[in-house]
């Protein structure tokens with residue numbers, strides 16, 4: 001193996017070990033938790049190595065970086081998740097490679113995603129991004145809709161051609177009542193997921209937890225964790 005492949009293999013083993021340990025602690029089966037590796041800022045060559053190491057789910061947060069990377073990796077058996085704030089003018093590009101958009105947080109985005117999914121002849125999975133730190137405007141600093149807005153948005157996704165409502169996503173808030181309380185935040189997301197599933201039983205995905213707080217997410221009941229730096233290394237600069 002190359003040095004980089006060795007490094008990624010070692011990091012992946014550690015992260016999978018952390019997930020397994022968190023599952024044991026929570027009385028859950030490791031198979032209940034899917035690892036999504038967030039490859040943002042890292043090159044397509046790393047994505048290729050990750051695929052060779054058995055990774056099947058990757059995530060990106062900027063279309064400019066993700067689109068060429070996904071094209072380079074089109075031969076690999078990967079599912080691509082889009083997890084960043086998404087402008088409607090990027091929707092056509094994102095729908096070209098993404099299997100799941102985890103950052104659906106407003107009605108206009110639902111309309112645009114639906115139009116482009118239909119045009120592309122694809123079914124696109126959608127998660128509603130929940131802002132647990134939403135301000136008075138009902139939106140979070142890093143995107144997301146306030147809990148009170150989930151129901152309406154979920155109905156819009158469920159009723160939109162080309163879209164499939166898969167569940168909820170959140171990022172642990174840095175401010176507000178949940179700042180520094182990841183497990184409480186993820187517990188709140190689980191409660192919101194329970195509410196959502198009353199109306200939409202198939203929307204079972206709960207995407208929560210990153211490198212620093214995946215244990216809290218698994219403990220709360222997350223079905224998907226999104227891990228970047230613990231697998232690929234600490235990112236330089238933005239991302």
Ligand SMILES: *Cc1c(COP(=O)(O)O)cnc(C)c1O
Pocket residue numbers: 038040061083084171209210211212226227228229230239
């Ligand atoms: C970057 C990012 C992650 C991964 O964060 P790490 O701390 O590198 O694990 C997860 N989710 C979203 C939405 C991200 O933007």
